[in-house]
Amino acid sequence: MKLKIAKLSVLLWTLAITLQSCQDFLETDPESFIEPENYYKTEEQVFTALVGVYNTLSDTRGGSPLYGGDYLHQMGAEGEEGYYRHTPQRNIVGQFLYNASVPSISNFWDRLYRGINDANMLLSKIDGADMNENNREMYRSEALFLRGYFYYMLVTHFGDVPLVLEPTLTAEDAIKAVPRTPSATIYKQITSDMEMAFKNVETAVHHGHGGRISKSTVAGILARVNLHWAGHPNNETSRYEEVKKWASVVMDPGLVGTQHALNPSYEQVFINYAQDLYDISESIWEVEFWGNRTDHPRQAGGVGNYNGIRSTSASGIGVSNGNIRATATLFFMYEDNDIRRDWAIAPFDYKDDGTKEYRTDNETQIWGRYSGKFRREYETVSPKTSFTPINFPLLRYSDVLLMFAEAENYLHGPTEAAISAINTVRNRAQATPLEGTNLPTNQDEFLLFIKEERARELCFESLRRGDLIRWNDYVESIEAMVSTYEYSTTVAASTKSIIVNLRNIEPKHMLWPIPTKELMLNSLLVQNKGW
Structure with a gap:
């Protein structure tokens, strides 16, 4: 662990104000563009553009659609673990009163496609830059991975979405006449890009921090992508082999160049995020934020404000x-x-x-x-x-262990290896290990335990909604949670009124609606069922 001397988003702050970044010129009026053919000429320009692709994750513009804001608290990522505590509102996705015109969903879609377009532009221009060849392949790989992650976010929230692999002047133009691509095709593209990226990105030890994509990042997210592909609604169960394979890669220091292990203190993992400390053994990938906006604009975020303990x-x-x-x-x-x-x-x-x-x-x-x-x-x-x-965690080592256990259980049942992975997580928590009479007797029993262990370990890290959907448990779990409040005599009336409102959940909420704005721009798009 060491002090975060230089975060990725700050490393090139001087460059960012002297060289126009990819993110900036793609959002500037045409008359002030730095034309793409006049950019991407040097290694500095390419790296600045790459930082622009990374910033898709942390950008706080346009309604803060990703980890800079809305996705942390308004968009239902908590599943049955948590709820948005304010009075029911029609623009809060997690309250199931929304429609296809809600701004946060439109901003989410728009920001991801802008990030995809930024990545596509970099990928199309990088071969023309005068730069070190090793860095060229590393930057190319990072852009491929990020594009894949953005598509993963889209396909898990909307289902079939347009697949765009070439740059256009604006992200809006990119999808004006592109139909929805089947989810299976999207997943194939994601995994292909990420597997290619794995070959050329550096190790976590080389970077020394979790803000930049490493071999461990790529392998761990490949496990997650394949886990979702294996589950509902695609049910490509053959992908469980890939989940186990890529989780095992992270667990093998010889393959990722980094020895991963859990921090002995669960609390310290999150204190590190608040104090700008790195622990690459546990925190494999995180979204970087920095400062308080009194000195560097737009580097600070909302983690701990939107999703913290209320304070004035x-x-x-x-x-x-x-x-x-x-x-x-x-x-x-x-x-x-x-x-x-x-x-x-x-x-x-x-x-x-x-x-x-x-x-x-x-x-x-x-x-x-x-x-x-x-x-x-x-x-x-x-x-x-x-x-x-x-900072906000996107991948922790405990998640890798739990993904490995789930895949191993699907393939072979509650084996010694699967039990060991679970117990590694539980031992740190000082929770009762699975042993003796506590051992699960079959796959179903062990899967149920894994489902709850993921909640215990990973709650409020924007993973639960996706987990419940891939298990096809989303609607049932929310309804069961609501029932515990509805029939309690000890819940405050104000809390009960918020929770009971969640009975509005329907099967259609397992996918978000295609934003109304996009349907108007792209005549080839078809709305999701029920919307």
């Missing part, structure tokens, strides 16, 4: 809207001795004087707790504004 400016903790509350469903998944519970589900509220008021374990108190992983009290940047420097 008077507290000195840092402003947090605390938009996500944990559910009782998640709380009761934990054993009392599982140390993850009181970190992931905050056992206290911040008072205006900055002190903590601890909650009791009675049901009324349990059902009102905030999401607690991302805590602003640990930030070291000063002054604390409403923007935060906290």
